[in-house]
Amino acid sequence: MQEDFLHYLWKFKKYAFAKAETTTGLPITLINVGQHNHLAGPDFFNTTLVIGNQKWAGNVEIHLKSSDWYAHNHETDAAYDNVILHVVWEHDVEIYRKDNTAIPTLVLKELVVEKALRSYKELFNNQSQQWINCENSIREIPQMIQSNWLERLYFERLTRKTEHITPMLNKVNGDWEAALFVLLMRSFGTKVNANAFQSIAEKIDFSIVRKCAQEPFRLEALLLGMAGLLPENTIDSYPMQLQGEYEFVSHKFQIASDGVLPVQFYKLRPDNFPTLRLSQVAQLYHKHLNLFQKMMSAATVAELYALFDIKASQYWDTHYSFGKDQKKRAKKLSSSFIDIIIINAIIPLRFFYNQYLGKDESEVLLSMMHAIKPESNSIINKYNSLRDRAQNAQETQALLELKANYCDLNKCLSCAIGNYLIKH
Structure with a gap:
């Protein structure tokens, strides 16, 4: 069981929330799950709910066990003073804020939709024997979902590729x-x-x-x-x-x-x-x-x-x-060498330059990447054996991003493909 799964259950209400109650028996009515926080601090900001007859607005923290609250030293961290609900898989200890007031706890273990739990276990079973967790199921994913996800992944990769441009630009004034x-x-x-x-x-x-x-x-x-x-x-x-x-x-x-x-x-x-x-x-x-202007203005x-x-x-x-x-x-x-330069230097710089200018040329950049032949390497070849073959360089770049920053890190619950498999 991963904590990410509990985030998924809370975010998409994949539990019997109509039966939700605190460990002390007070009913919980969820109004707004809040904003998922991927950085330091509580897991969800600005949640709104009712506990008993009292309406609360604040943050939600999620752990596998209640005792993780103390293992992570949240009781001494001011960032967690506004936590209004502690969501856990197992409840093993009562938790308190710095001022010794008790924090209501919701246990999800008995409330989870059985199908979601079964799909989760199937996805993460036999990890050591698989290249990626969903390799036996990825062909089942509708093409529209894969295409939209790979487009988003491409821009994630493009953003990462521009991170080194700022210090480089600073060096050349x-x-x-x-x-x-x-x-x-x-x-x-x-x-x-x-x-x-x-x-x-x-x-x-x-x-x-x-x-x-x-x-x-x-x-x-x-x-x-x-x-x-x-x-x-x-x-x-x-x-x-x-x-x-x-x-x-x-x-x-x-x-x-x-x-x-x-x-x-x-x-x-x-x-x-x-x-x-x-x-x-x-x-x-x-x-x-x-040369810069010519490359930035090429259509x-x-x-x-x-x-x-x-x-x-x-x-x-x-x-x-x-x-x-x-x-x-x-x-x-060679054309293949030029492709590498376009993929790794020109388009990332153009993407960064457009951001600097406040322009959006996403469609132009995608059109360019769609016109470049798909890359060929061991990772792409393996994906091609599991799903429809990649048709262009935008897809292959996205697949490289998928493998390195999702599949290899078991971040299936942050992936549109993993989400689809658990939901269906």
Whole structure:
């Protein structure tokens, strides 16, 4: 039995509330269950009820056992002084406020609707043997309920993805274009080099990026040099030229690479080598002035894809790293890589920027996410085996949020799918 289940019973009146009475035999008439509180303090605020002939307005606290009141030290916490009813599964001790007045207690154990209790037990049985609690039942959930829930989960995930943007924006003194540069650098670094690429971006004032971007060779030299990727002793003319350019630029703008995290090649596919990715960033910023405004005003995913129609500089047509010739192939951005950037950088920043402006572009963002192919990984593949296949990136992002922050935490009673299964 989880305390969340008692919250569910109280919130949705899934008990014989017409028979409710205190442990001292006084009838309880519920007028308003109150507002569910998910933060510190009593579980429900602003509840209205009648106990005996006395009307009360205040807060409700819920526990598995009455004695949990003392186990959690509520008797000494002023936040609980206005509790008008203690709702429990089992009553094992009388409880009192700080002023020694007794708090009425309602025991739910004998009042629960049998079907709700049975559905709850079925949902949480054999947890250790299941990937998710509802894996045998999720196909039964109506498509409308799943779609609405996954849309809400997507925006929950989007909100979490924007939490790091505020400190990032503060670091660049509110310059949105600079914040975008940091986010894009992090995305171009992929998981392996995300932190290293971000550390490079944060070491270079964006005004310098703007100036160097007029000549892509200069910006490429700056990025590769800051990453420590330029060989010092080489007979290859291109890295020699880059090294000379980096020395000039770093001296001119007084930039040093101290504090930049080392980049990694280990376990990376050649197309994700940091040499290529940094060259592509340089070409992106050379091709597009005011990149932030273009990305914030794009009406479709196709417009965003067009912005990323770039390739690494010509040297990389025959190289993945310095000094090693390879078969000639232009190193363009793949559509799957662009999708990752849109999902993890552009749309979260645009969502955050719209909030800053007081605008609501939810439908535009959803339309963009619906136009992006569904992601493929072990979690999505498992969900696809249990329910209808995810059709787009909005669904897959929502499913990742569902798994990490609901299924894995057994928060079925906070989930629309779990709620449906218990109600039905």
